[in-house]
Amino acid sequence: MMGERSLVSVVDDDESVRESLPDLLRQFGFAVEAFSSAEAFLASDIVSETGCLLLDIAMPGMSGPDLQQELTRRRQKIPIVFITAHGDSTARPRLLARGAVACLFKPFSEADLLDAVGAALLSRTHGP
Amino acid sequence: MTDSLEARSYAPIESSIPVGAVPLETIMCTEELHRRPSRPPGHEEENRALVKLVSALADSPSTIFQTLAETILHITQCDSAGLSLLTTDGQTPDVCGKRFYWPAIAGMWNTHVGGGTPRNFGPCGDVLDQNRTLLFKHFERRYPYLLPVVPAAEECLLVPFYVAGKAVGTIWAIMHSDRRKFDVEDDRVMGSLGKFASSAYQALASIDELRFQIGEREKAEAAVHKLADGLEVQVRVRTRELERSTAELLATNKELEKEIAKRRRAEDRFRRSEALLAEAQRLSATGSFSWRVATDEITWSEQLYRIYELEIGVQVTLELIRTRVHPEDLSLLEKMVEQARTGMTDFEWQYRLLMPDRSIKYMHTVAHATRDLDGQLEYIAAVQDVTARRMSEEALAKSRSDLAKVARVMSLGVLTASIAHEVNQPLSGIITNAGTCLRMLDANPPNLEGARETARRTIRDGNRASDVITRLRALFSTEEFTLELLDLNEATREVIALSLSDLERNRVVLQSKLAEDLPTITADRIQLQQVILNLLRNASDAMVDVDDRPRRLLIRTEREDGDRVRVSVRDVGVGVDPQNVNKLLDAFYTTKSDGMGIGLSVSRSIIERHHGRLWAEPNDGPGATFSFSIPSSQERVTDTAL
Numbered sequence: 001m002m003g004e005r006s007l008v009s010v011v012d013d014d015e016s017v018r019e020s021l022p023d024l025l026r027q028f029g030f031a032v033e034a035f036s037s038a039e040a041f042l043a044s045d046i047v048s049e050t051g052c053l054l055l056d057i058a059m060p061g062m063s064g065p066d067l068q069q070e071l072t073r074r075r076q077k078i079p080i081v082f083i084t085a086h087g088d089s090t091a092r093p094r095l096l097a098r099g100a101v102a103c104l105f106k107p108f109s110e111a112d113l114l115d116a117v118g119a120a121l122l123s124r125t126h127g128p
Numbered sequence: 129m130t131d132s133l134e135a136r137s138y139a140p141i142e143s144s145i146p147v148g149a150v151p152l153e154t155i156m157c158t159e160e161l162h163r164r165p166s167r168p169p170g171h172e173e174e175n176r177a178l179v180k181l182v183s184a185l186a187d188s189p190s191t192i193f194q195t196l197a198e199t200i201l202h203i204t205q206c207d208s209a210g211l212s213l214l215t216t217d218g219q220t221p222d223v224c225g226k227r228f229y230w231p232a233i234a235g236m237w238n239t240h241v242g243g244g245t246p247r248n249f250g251p252c253g254d255v256l257d258q259n260r261t262l263l264f265k266h267f268e269r270r271y272p273y274l275l276p277v278v279p280a281a282e283e284c285l286l287v288p289f290y291v292a293g294k295a296v297g298t299i300w301a302i303m304h305s306d307r308r309k310f311d312v313e314d315d316r317v318m319g320s321l322g323k324f325a326s327s328a329y330q331a332l333a334s335i336d337e338l339r340f341q342i343g344e345r346e347k348a349e350a351a352v353h354k355l356a357d358g359l360e361v362q363v364r365v366r367t368r369e370l371e372r373s374t375a376e377l378l379a380t381n382k383e384l385e386k387e388i389a390k391r392r393r394a395e396d397r398f399r400r401s402e403a404l405l406a407e408a409q410r411l412s413a414t415g416s417f418s419w420r421v422a423t424d425e426i427t428w429s430e431q432l433y434r435i436y437e438l439e440i441g442v443q444v445t446l447e448l449i450r451t452r453v454h455p456e457d458l459s460l461l462e463k464m465v466e467q468a469r470t471g472m473t474d475f476e477w478q479y480r481l482l483m484p485d486r487s488i489k490y491m492h493t494v495a496h497a498t499r500d501l502d503g504q505l506e507y508i509a510a511v512q513d514v515t516a517r518r519m520s521e522e523a524l525a526k527s528r529s530d531l532a533k534v535a536r537v538m539s540l541g542v543l544t545a546s547i548a549h550e551v552n553q554p555l556s557g558i559i560t561n562a563g564t565c566l567r568m569l570d571a572n573p574p575n576l577e578g579a580r581e582t583a584r585r586t587i588r589d590g591n592r593a594s595d596v597i598t599r600l601r602a603l604f605s606t607e608e609f610t611l612e613l614l615d616l617n618e619a620t621r622e623v624i625a626l627s628l629s630d631l632e633r634n635r636v637v638l639q640s641k642l643a644e645d646l647p648t649i650t651a652d653r654i655q656l657q658q659v660i661l662n663l664l665r666n667a668s669d670a671m672v673d674v675d676d677r678p679r680r681l682l683i684r685t686e687r688e689d690g691d692r693v694r695v696s697v698r699d700v701g702v703g704v705d706p707q708n709v710n711k712l713l714d715a716f717y718t719t720k721s722d723g724m725g726i727g728l729s730v731s732r733s734i735i736e737r738h739h740g741r742l743w744a745e746p747n748d749g750p751g752a753t754f755s756f757s758i759p760s761s762q763e764r765v766t767d768t769a770l
Contacts, residue, residue, distance in 0.1 A: 016557035016589055023582060024560050027567035085552035106556035110563040 006051035006121050010034040011041045011067065012083070013059045021054065021113075028114065038062035042070065050078050052120035057084040057095075068098060079120035083108070152254060155270045157283075158263040166311040170203070174317060177203055178324060193232035196299065196325045201234040203321070204285075204314045206301040208235035211289065212245065212252040213297035221296045221329075228252045228297060236304055240277055252298045255286045259295060261315045262286050285310040287318040290326050299325070406430065413513040417444070419495075421469055421505040435491075435513045437483060454480035454488065472497040472505055478514075490518045550596040557589035611762055614653050616685055616693055617642040623660045624683065627668075631681065636668050641684040649693055650762040651738055659731040659742070663697040663754045666728065670701025670751065677750070688757055692740075696755035704744055704752045731756075738762060 008030045010021050015036075022032035033050075035041040039062055041053075057064040064082055071078055082095055085106040092103045101123055102116035177199045184195035193211050200209035210233035214225030229244035247253045251267050264284045268274040274281075281302040289297040299322045301314065406429075409415060415432025419425070426444040433440040436452050446465065453461050457479040464477050474496050481489040495509035565582040568575035624640060631638050664683065671679040682698040728742075735742040740758030747753055 014553055016553065016585070016592075017560075020557050020560035020564060020582070020585060020589075023578070024564040024567065027564055027571075083556075085549045085556060106552040107559045108556065109559065113560075 007031045007033065007046060007049045008052045008054060008117060009041060009046065009050040010054045011036075011038055011059075011064070012054070012056040013037060014056070014085075017056070017083075024110070024113070025117070030117070038064070038067035038070075041067070047071075047076055047078070052101075052117050053078045053080045054117070055080050055082055057082055065095065065098075068095070068100065072099070079123045081116040081120050149272070150270050152270060155264050155267045156254075156262060157265050158261065161261075161263055161310065161312050161315055164309055164311045166313045169313055169316070173203060174320065177321070181321075181324060181328065192325065192328050194234070196321065197232040197234035200299060200301050200318060200321060203317055204301045204310070205308065206235065206285075206310075207279075207304040208233060208237035208281075208302040209300065210234065210237060210241075211297060211299050212286075213289070214247060214256075215244075218244075221291060223294050223296050225296075235302070236279060237277070237302065243277070245271070245273070251284065251286055252300075255288055255298050256295050259288060261288070261319070263310060279304040282306055283310055285314055285318065287315065287322050289322050291330055410434075413516065415511045415513075417509050417511065419468075419507045419509070420500060421507065423504075432511055435489070435511065436481065452481045452483070454482040456480070468495070468497075468507060488515070489513055490515045547596065551593055554589040554592035554596070558586050558593070561586040561589065610652050610654075611650050612653055613648050613650055614656075616646050616649050616651075616656075616695070619653055619657055620660055620683065620685055620695065623657050623664065627661060627664050631664070631668055634668050634672065634679065636671060636679045636681050639680065639682045641682065643684075643686050645687055646685060646693055647687070647691065647760045649758070649760040651758065652734075655734045656738070656758075659734050659756060660695060660697075662728065662731045663695075663756075666754060667697045667699035667701065667751075670699050670703075672701075674701055674750075691760045692757050693760055694755055694757040696753055698747065698751065698753040700747070700749065700751035703746050703750060705746075728754075 008022075008025055010018060010025075010032060012018055012021075012034070013036055018034040018036065022034050025032045033044070033046055035044065037059060038055075041047065055064040055067060062070070064080075064084075068080055071080075080100045082100050082103040083106060084103070095103055101120040104112055104116055181192070181195055181199055184191060197210045200206070210230050212228035212230055213221040214223055215227065215229050216222045216225045218229055219231075225247060227244050227246050228250070230241055233239075233241045245252055247256075250271050250273075251262065251264050255262050262285075264281070264286070266280065266282065267284060268277075268280055282305055283303045284300055285302075286298045286300045288295045289299050299318055301310065301318065303310070409429055409431035413431070413435065415435050416429045417432055418427045424446065426446075428436075428444050430440050433442070436449075438444075438448070438452075442448070450458060450461065460477065460479055464475060467473070468475060474494075476492075476494045478490070478492050481491060483489060490513070492512045492514045493509055495507045498506050498508055500506040561582045565579045565586065568579040568582065620640070620642060624638065628638070660683075664681070667681050668679075671681070677700060680700050684696055684698075686694045686696070688694050732742045735756045735758060738758040739762065740756055742754070742756040744752055744754045
């Protein structure tokens with residue numbers, strides 16, 4: 001599908017997610033970087049290289065939606081897939097409306113994850 | 129000196145002509161004047177004499193008589209000249225005088241000034257009687273009292289002296305020798321001088337009178353002034369007094385006005401406070417009474433009559449009060465009365481009234497012991513109808529416990545969401561790690577080390593999930609299962625009231641159909657309400673994405689056969705797949721990630737503990753209906769937990 005390895009960044013305060021998700025994604029050939037907070041991601045030098053951002057919604061400090069807004073402000077058009085264990089289904093349409101590619105509720109299946117990440121990377125290739 | 133001279137010179141007043149006195153004719157020789165040769169009138173000399181008289185008058189008016197005497201002496205060239213004037217006091221000319229006195233004499237007789245002669249027997253009297261000039265020769269031969277007056281008079285010419293037309297005296301000239309004889313000219317000059325002197329005297333008298341009058345006038349004026357001054361002073365004093373008293377009056381008036389205003393205010397206040405008191409008594413449902421123990425005289429406030437529902441003004445007696453007091457509290461009343469009679473102590477007691485309509489009123493009385501004006505024991509008391517308070521206290525206690533229950537119901541809602549998060553995190557890890565593990569094993573060559581690592585993580589996450597369940601179980605096992613008799617409709621209404629704001633926010637239109645014939649059930653109120661709450665939230669969440677139709681939610685209670693009751697919640701949401709209906713109620717199975725799976729699972733276990741059943745079914749139209757049914761009475765509670 002893609003000739004080059006696309007960089008996927010994972011931002012989640014839950015350690016088990018930061019351990020498991022990158023490993024699985026690497027099995028599919030993605031390059032993955034994990035961050036424990038939105039601030040750590042923004043401070044890194046790979047923001048512009050990120051082809052897909054897997055972003056937790058509820059985090060201490062800057063939340064997922066906060067980061068989404070901040071990236072928009074910085075004109076960094078990174079496709080975002082939200083992942084959350086704390087379901088507030090009413091938030092979903094709002095997040096999607098702001099440009100998120102997908103919103104996954106934990107626990108999600110491997111297939112849902114791959115669909116979402118694939119869609120995100122595609123949107124970047126063909127996106128505006 | 130003058131006094132002794134007077135005493136010597138005055139001749140006694142004769143009551144009658146003395147025996148031996150020669151007749152008047154023998155001493156008078158007046159007719160001879162015309163026969164004697166007359167010297168020519170010395171007008172020049174006379175004028176000089178008059179000027180002298182006038183200047184004497186001007187210089188010193190009091191000496192006019194003396195000047196007149198000297199002038200006569202000079203002009204007639206006689207030896208003595210003088211005046212005789214009628215007097216009553218020996219000094220002042222007075223026509224009514226009984227004797228003549230001599231105020232001024234010039235010449236040889238001048239030492240006899242102050243002497244005089246009687247009016248009725250003497251030469252001057254003769255002149256006035258005949259009212260004409262008389263000439264005497266040795267008149268001492270007829271009037272012997274003149275013998276001591278020396279030197280004796282050879283001839284004496286006397287001319288009447290008039291004042292204001294009345295003859296008051298004479299002016300006279302005397303020759304003590306026959307050196308010369310008086311003639312007509314002497315008569316004329318003396319008359320002329322006499323007239324002048326008379327005028328002068330009159331003028332003087334007038335002046336004196338004038339002076340006197342002026343003096344009197346001045347005195348009068350002074351007196352008037354003094355009087356005026358006095359009056360003025362008095363007026364001033366009086367004015368001041370008046371002013372002072374006016375000021376005092378004004379001040380008093382003001383004081384009075386103030387006093388009146390104060391009184392009026394006090395009266396107003398009194399009236400107001402009376403009105404306020406009545407109003408306050410009415411508003412606070414508080415009456416008051418006074419009780420004179422000795423006479424059992426009881427006075428009630430109007431409000432107390434209203435509380436006791438007795439006609440205002442009816443005479444209050446202990447007997448009357450007994451008819452209202454609740455029979456169970458009568459003994460208490462007697463005890464209180466007994467105690468109050470014996471000692472002077474404040475007391476407070478609560479009792480009930482049983483009204484004619486069998487309703488009960490709760491009363492609270494606080495009495496204060498005091499002495500009345502006669503020193504007799506008197507109680508003043510406030511009686512409050514605390515029925516409403518009692519009721520509201522009960523209601524408050526009930527709503528407090530309700531609130532506590534509601535809080536617990538709410539906290540379960542929050543708890544389930546929290547549980548969902550806690551469980552979903554490890555679940556997510558398990559699924560992801562399992563996937564990774566499979567991938568690693570499928571690789572060529574298989575990444576055995578990685579697979580082992582991810583398998584270990586899977587086990588770890590599995591344990592985490594297990595821990596959450598353990599905690600959850602522990603949480604519910606601490607929850608006491610308390611059975612009570614309850615009205616299912618009421619319990620349902622409480623949950624609806626609790627959820628209403630959430631439902632409105634989600635634009636859910638709620639409809640309730642609560643059966644009226646429901647039996648009272650035995651159940652754990654809180655747990656049952658948690659189930660109902662979960663069903664409501666579930667239904668509401670199922671309709672979040674519904675925008676093409678009203679988000680209708682119907683909750684109903686029904687009576688079922690076999691002495692059971694049913695609660696069902698019907699929504700028009702996404703609905704349920706008939707094949708997944710049973711899975712839906714399994715623990716942790718959910719179509720959403722917000723913890724409803726846990727909620728339904730917990731709900732089912734609660735219903736099962738009540739020997740009931742929880743199920744879901746798709747509607748004919750859109751949405752699903754979740755229901756539970758339980759027996760109305762609970763004989764035994766099974767200890768099955770989750």
